[in-house]
Amino acid sequence: MTSGSGPRAHLSVLRHTMVFQLRQQHILSAVIPGCVVPAALCLATLLARGPHSLLTARQIELGCGVLALWSCAIWQTGLILREELAQGTLPGILTRRTGLGTVLFGKTLGTALRCALLIAVTIGCVGLLTGEPLRIADPALFVLAALATFGSALVLGALLSCLFLLTPAAMRIAEALVYPMSLLGGMIVPIRLLPGWLRHVPDVISLRWATEVLTAAAEGRAQSAAAWLCLCATTGGYALLARWAFRTVLHRARERGTLALS
Numbered sequence: 001m002t003s004g005s006g007p008r009a010h011l012s013v014l015r016h017t018m019v020f021q022l023r024q025q026h027i028l029s030a031v032i033p034g035c036v037v038p039a040a041l042c043l044a045t046l047l048a049r050g051p052h053s054l055l056t057a058r059q060i061e062l063g064c065g066v067l068a069l070w071s072c073a074i075w076q077t078g079l080i081l082r083e084e085l086a087q088g089t090l091p092g093i094l095t096r097r098t099g100l101g102t103v104l105f106g107k108t109l110g111t112a113l114r115c116a117l118l119i120a121v122t123i124g125c126v127g128l129l130t131g132e133p134l135r136i137a138d139p140a141l142f143v144l145a146a147l148a149t150f151g152s153a154l155v156l157g158a159l160l161s162c163l164f165l166l167t168p169a170a171m172r173i174a175e176a177l178v179y180p181m182s183l184l185g186g187m188i189v190p191i192r193l194l195p196g197w198l199r200h201v202p203d204v205i206s207l208r209w210a211t212e213v214l215t216a217a218a219e220g221r222a223q224s225a226a227a228w229l230c231l232c233a234t235t236g237g238y239a240l241l242a243r244w245a246f247r248t249v250l251h252r253a254r255e256r257g258t259l260a261l262s
Contacts, residue, residue, distance in 0.1 A: 077157025
């Protein structure tokens with residue numbers, strides 16, 4: 001391995017890719033999903049909550065935040081490579097010595113981090129404005145759960161980015177993934193309210209389990225080992241699928257030469 005492709009070179013490319021991705025994106029592409037969408041969703045849900053609601057204000061705020069993170073994973077990080085293809089820069093990335101993987105991770109990390117920070121600030125501000133500030137009973141466990149949630153969203157975004165590059169119907173698939181999950185994702189709508197034949201659908205959504213561990217930490221309840229296990233298992237499953245999708249992308253680009261036709 002040459003010095004140009006060593007760990008230091010990869011870290012340098014990763015850092016520069018993160019910075020470039022943040023500078024390249026239009027400000028509205030971050031403000032709309034990171035501020036406008038979670039603010040509107042959280043505000044509307046809090047105001048619509050009745051005295052006999054099954055959800056507390058804390059559960060609503062965290063659920064809306066995680067659902068907004070799901071939306072960002074689809075519309076922001078999930079479309080990164082397709083945007084590179086549309087702009088004609090993807091072939092240049094594929095021929096770099098550091099490879100597509102480092103560039104994809106850097107772009108995904110930068111986009112996801114900004115979205116997550118904007119969502120956190122937005123949800124906190126909405127809580128203050130509505131008189132329902134988000135209180136955290138166990139800060140240490142909450143930070144751990146938040147990091148696990150962010151990591152899961154990061155892996156999900158990388159997976160979707162590769163999958164969306166393999167199909168010309170990426171936008172239609174993205175639309176189909178957003179709205180059903182508002183009801184079936186287990187992040188806002190209690191799973192026990194779903195029909196029996198639909199109650200296992202949220203089990204394969206990692207952010208459903210992330211919502212559970214975040215809420216438990218915020219409320220000071222005992223953490224569920226099953227929820228943590230399922231969060232790790234689903235995130236690991238996404239990682240394996242992302243590895244397969246990434247290899248398929250490289251196969252199309254380098255061997256079959258059909259990537260540009262996707």
